[in-house]
Amino acid sequence: MSTTSNTSTTKRFAVTALAAALGVSALAACGGTSDDGASSSGSASGKGSKTVTLVSHDSFNATPAVLKEFTEQTGYTVKVLKSGDAVEALNKEILTKGAPQGDVFFGVDNTTLSRALDNGLFTPYEAKGLDRVPEGVQLDKGRHRVTPVDTGDICVNYDKKYFADKKLAPPQTLEDLAKPAYKDLLVVENAERSSPGLGFLLGTAAAYGDQGWQDYWKKLKANGVKVVDSWELAYNQEFSGSAGGKAAKGDRPLVVSYASSPPVEVLFAKPQPKEAPTGVATGTCFRQTEAAGLLKGARNEAGGKALLDFLISKKFQEDMPLQMFVNPVVNDAEVPALFTEFGAVVDKPRTMAPEKIADSRDQWIQSWSSLVLK
Numbered sequence: 001m002s003t004t005s006n007t008s009t010t011k012r013f014a015v016t017a018l019a020a021a022l023g024v025s026a027l028a029a030c031g032g033t034s035d036d037g038a039s040s041s042g043s044a045s046g047k048g049s050k051t052v053t054l055v056s057h058d059s060f061n062a063t064p065a066v067l068k069e070f071t072e073q074t075g076y077t078v079k080v081l082k083s084g085d086a087v088e089a090l091n092k093e094i095l096t097k098g099a100p101q102g103d104v105f106f107g108v109d110n111t112t113l114s115r116a117l118d119n120g121l122f123t124p125y126e127a128k129g130l131d132r133v134p135e136g137v138q139l140d141k142g143r144h145r146v147t148p149v150d151t152g153d154i155c156v157n158y159d160k161k162y163f164a165d166k167k168l169a170p171p172q173t174l175e176d177l178a179k180p181a182y183k184d185l186l187v188v189e190n191a192e193r194s195s196p197g198l199g200f201l202l203g204t205a206a207a208y209g210d211q212g213w214q215d216y217w218k219k220l221k222a223n224g225v226k227v228v229d230s231w232e233l234a235y236n237q238e239f240s241g242s243a244g245g246k247a248a249k250g251d252r253p254l255v256v257s258y259a260s261s262p263p264v265e266v267l268f269a270k271p272q273p274k275e276a277p278t279g280v281a282t283g284t285c286f287r288q289t290e291a292a293g294l295l296k297g298a299r300n301e302a303g304g305k306a307l308l309d310f311l312i313s314k315k316f317q318e319d320m321p322l323q324m325f326v327n328p329v330v331n332d333a334e335v336p337a338l339f340t341e342f343g344a345v346v347d348k349p350r351t352m353a354p355e356k357i358a359d360s361r362d363q364w365i366q367s368w369s370s371l372v373l374k
Contacts, residue, residue, distance in 0.1 A: 052303030053079045053102030055093065055295070057086040060106055061323040062316065070310045076303040085230075086195050087112065093295070094119045100295035103304035106311070108146060109290045110351075111198050113139055114358030122146060122293035123301070128309040132330040137289045139354055146291035147308050150326035153259035153346045154199035155285040156186070157278050159241030162253035171254065173283035174207055177220060184224035186254040187238040191368050193229050195288075200256045201368055202357065203286030206350040210360065217371055226252060227372060235261075241278040243269070259285060260325040263342040267322065280344035287349035290326065 054060070060080060067078050079102075083089035086107045093105055097119055108116045116122065122145040135141060137148045156177065158170040171177050177186055189197030205213040228234050235242050239255035242265065262276035292311055294304045310316055317328035321339040328335065 049300045049303065050076055051079050052076045052104070052300050052307050053081055054292075054307060055081045055083055055089065055100070055102035055105045057089045057107040058082045058084060059324060063319050063323060066315055066319045069315060070307070074303070074306045074310075076300075076306055078307065087193070090116060093121055097121055098297045100297050103295060103298040103300045104292055104307050105295050106149065106292040107290065108293065109195070109288045110139055110354050111195065111202060111288065111357055111361070113146065113291070113354045114361075116293070117145060118358075121296060123296045123298070125294045125305050125308060127305075127312055129312050129330065132332060133312060134329070134331065137329050139289055139291055146293040147312060148289055148291045148329045149311050150290045150320055150324070150329055152288050152290070152326045153285040153344075153349050154196045154203065154256065154288060155259045155344065155346065156200075156281040157235075157239070157241065157255050157257040157261050158281060159239070159253035160275075160277055160279050162240055170279060170281065171284075172281050174204060174216070176281070177225075177254070177284070178216065178223050180223070182223065182254065184226075185252060186220070186224075186256075187226045187228060187234045187252040188256045189231055189234050190227055190229050190373075192365050194231055196231050196256050196258070197227075198361075198365070199286045199288055200284075201364060202352055202361075203284065203350045205360070205364060206286065206352050213364075214367060214371060217368065221372055225372075231257065241265075254281075258325070259344040259346050260321075260327075260339070262344065263322075263339050264325055266342045267338060276342045280346075282344055282346050285346045285349040287346070287351050289329075 060082065071077050081102050083092050083101070086109070089105075089107050090112055093100060094115065105116075105121065117140070124144045125147070126144040127147045130138070130144075130147065133148055137151060139148055140146050156171065160170075163170045168181060171179070171182055176182065188200055191197040191201040201213075204216050207213070208216050226238065228238060234255050235257055238250045238252045239257075240250045240253045241255070242250075259280050259282070262278045262280065265278055266272055266276050292308060294301065294308060298304045312330055314330065314332055317330045317333035318335075320326055320328060321335050325339070
């Protein structure tokens with residue numbers, strides 16, 4: 001990932017901004033332990049402390065009662081220090097490595113993992129209950145420097161009303177997006193600055209190979225793709241299908257977002273519609289796996305380990321879908337009906353090994369920037 005800080009709200013990362021656009025705050029204070037109470041100078045926790053500090057991107061959220069249960073079980077109170085977008089938050093931890101702002105970092109994913117590991121941010125720890133997590137999503141299998149927490153699919157979303165009014169079938173695949181019928185309809189995020197933008201680029205590289213993805217992006221550029229810096233700008237201002245898009249008179253009915261974006265539109269709408277106003281082009285999806293790690297130099301290492309155990313507990317995992325609109329990673333977690341009813345099922349998302357991403361990411365970003373932005 002480029003070291004350029006990302007000013008967008010990521011994902012899942014994206015949920016906070018979308019909820020705000022719908023007039024609802026999706027991020028509640030976590031039992032009195034939200035970032036409002038976190039010191040900007042770093043963690044207040046230390047050896048023997050009963051406070052454990054979780055450093056995260058801005059979209060972390062949990063039901064207060066769930067974090068209260070963690071406190072009751074362990075005696076530790078969670079302080080959440082929100083540190084910007086996922087890329088920005090990671091950059092801050094790299095700059096403060098060895099003297100971290102907190103005890104656990106949540107928000108590194110398969111697109112940025114190598115940066116965190118190359119910089120030695122984490123102390124290895126095998127979380128209790130990891131045997132309930134499929135091997136396919138264990139990003140650092142065998143070394144346990146990070147613990148997988150959730151997955152999410154970056155996909156093109158479409159405005160159902162636009163396509164119904166135009167009597168035009170919405171696109172379903174990457175190939176469709178380059179067709180003349182969809183000229184000037186797609187808005188994407190800058191891969192250099194945005195987590196979903198990078199994920200979408202990686203999805204095209206996974207689909208077309210090391211060389212072919214550039215030819216694909218030439219077709220998208222010729223077909224009028226629009227690039228903006230952040231998810232928030234793309235979804236809330238350029239996309240015609242979101243509440244934010246309507247308020248800003250966005251005119252692009254196709255946007256790179258998440259497979260879980262439609263349930264957000266339903267959950268926070270008043271009154272709730274019987275059908276989501278947006279759909280997902282499931283043939284365009286790239287899967288992200290998000291993880292957390294015990295920060296090297298953590299002042300409350302024991303509390304950090306207990307928190308990592310809790311992040312993959314059944315209680316926390318079942319709370320996540322309607323708090324952060326992501327999928328649980330443990331086999332025994334049940335997903336709420338609203339999430340499954342209105343979210344898209346992506347049977348065959350594109351993926352890429354973290355090692356491949358590490359080897360090629362920066363070169364791909366540079367090539368993409370030269371090709372698409374100039």
